[in-house]
Amino acid sequence: MLPDVVIVGAGPVGATLALGLADSDVAVTVLDARAKGETARGERSLALSHGARLILERRGVWGVLAEQADAVTAITDIDISQAGGFGMTRLCAADHDLPALGYVVSYRALQAALDAALARSGIEVRHGVTATAVGGTSAYAAIDVAGAGADVITARLAAVADGTGAAVAGVARQRHDYGQVALIARIWREEPHAGLAYERFTPEGPVALLPEGDHYGLVWTATASRAEQLLALDDASFLAALAQHFGNRTHGFIRVADRRTFALALEFARTTVGPRCVVLGNAAQALHPVAGQGFNLGLRDAAELAQIVVDTPRDSIGDAAMLARYARSRRTDRWAGIAFTHGLVSVFGSDLPFLRWPRGLALTLLDALPGARRAFTRAVMFGLR
Numbered sequence: 001m002l003p004d005v006v007i008v009g010a011g012p013v014g015a016t017l018a019l020g021l022a023d024s025d026v027a028v029t030v031l032d033a034r035a036k037g038e039t040a041r042g043e044r045s046l047a048l049s050h051g052a053r054l055i056l057e058r059r060g061v062w063g064v065l066a067e068q069a070d071a072v073t074a075i076t077d078i079d080i081s082q083a084g085g086f087g088m089t090r091l092c093a094a095d096h097d098l099p100a101l102g103y104v105v106s107y108r109a110l111q112a113a114l115d116a117a118l119a120r121s122g123i124e125v126r127h128g129v130t131a132t133a134v135g136g137t138s139a140y141a142a143i144d145v146a147g148a149g150a151d152v153i154t155a156r157l158a159a160v161a162d163g164t165g166a167a168v169a170g171v172a173r174q175r176h177d178y179g180q181v182a183l184i185a186r187i188w189r190e191e192p193h194a195g196l197a198y199e200r201f202t203p204e205g206p207v208a209l210l211p212e213g214d215h216y217g218l219v220w221t222a223t224a225s226r227a228e229q230l231l232a233l234d235d236a237s238f239l240a241a242l243a244q245h246f247g248n249r250t251h252g253f254i255r256v257a258d259r260r261t262f263a264l265a266l267e268f269a270r271t272t273v274g275p276r277c278v279v280l281g282n283a284a285q286a287l288h289p290v291a292g293q294g295f296n297l298g299l300r301d302a303a304e305l306a307q308i309v310v311d312t313p314r315d316s317i318g319d320a321a322m323l324a325r326y327a328r329s330r331r332t333d334r335w336a337g338i339a340f341t342h343g344l345v346s347v348f349g350s351d352l353p354f355l356r357w358p359r360g361l362a363l364t365l366l367d368a369l370p371g372a373r374r375a376f377t378r379a380v381m382f383g384l385r
């Protein structure tokens, strides 16, 4: 049978979309370039909001994930401060009567849990199949595939969650290079983390420590040359530099492992829909990790698209009206997420002295006004609509 929807990419976002369609009568085929059982990316820690947890719970994935040792770590408090200026605030889950503000999740463990859920669902997943071009007409999507059984697959809708949007012709993308890299590493401290995360804005850029299993995941933003220097330091000197960077906010670092870097850029599709085609997840927007928003936006893309497809009569799946409905429903959350993250990097990641005062004021107001703090925390947890 011709599929109604072909999903390109069974990463966390594509798999979440597929699972959202599992109990409907929509015919779905999922393609993924990776071999069965492999993970596409190196291990990384994903920052998940409470809203993202609810999406994964509804897909029956969260329980399986949370049972695995160290696959999920709750963030109960976040200490936010700036170097060289006044102002700090602390966001607490207890203020919201929630078990956590967010979670740090292992990419590999999440991918394995999603793969297992897809296998249980009976949805057709074709591993080792790469989409080389996604196009089509106003009547159908056409996906050229390479790999096992190279062919052209047609469907009412191509949903592209390949992490880059590279295969899609006709979706214009925009890129802003921050001229910075993120140095990531695992860090151990004398004291257990007790669910407390740290985010500090410094003239070099933001630096964060996220609780993860028995250690912290470090994300240290710096210029490429500074990151090179930091990579070259021996462990003791690196930990001393980290302690200096965090000033009086935290200390007692005793061990570091797995230092590596990746380039930071904002990349987004100007429009997420084209004829019979939609891009979602990182294929639609790849954000700076400063606010931990990117992956959560992607999961909300998947949840919303699944709902709209299920609510659309079969003959209309993938038509221009359905795609316009999807684009409209995601517009505010998507642009707010992009603008919020980019604004945070521009204002809090800048070393312009005249910005220190407004930054301190913003943090002080956030700390002093419980209503503002609650609204800010809610936006970080559930997105902006």
Ligand SMILES: Cc1cc2nc3c(=O)[nH]c(=O)nc-3n(C[C@H](O)[C@H](O)[C@H](O)COP(=O)(O)OP(=O)(O)OC[C@H]3O[C@@H](n4cnc5c(N)ncnc54)[C@H](O)[C@@H]3O)c2cc1C
Pocket: 008, 009, 010, 011, 012, 013, 014, 031, 032, 033, 034, 040, 041, 044, 045, 046, 047, 048, 129, 130, 131, 132, 161, 162, 163, 164, 167, 262, 280, 281, 282, 283, 289, 292, 294, 295, 298
């Ligand atoms: C270098 C780097 C580091 C990151 N670090 C962090 C971090 O520390 N914390 C955080 O929260 N987020 C991080 N992110 C972002 C996070 O990885 C993404 O938000 C998340 O992976 C998006 O999920 P996705 O499903 O959209 O894409 P992906 O995870 O990229 O999955 C894409 C899937 O599509 C498949 N695929 C790709 N091309 C094709 C094709 N042509 N045909 C068929 N299948 C294809 C791949 O095999 C893969 O399974 C990082 C991103 C990058 C690039």
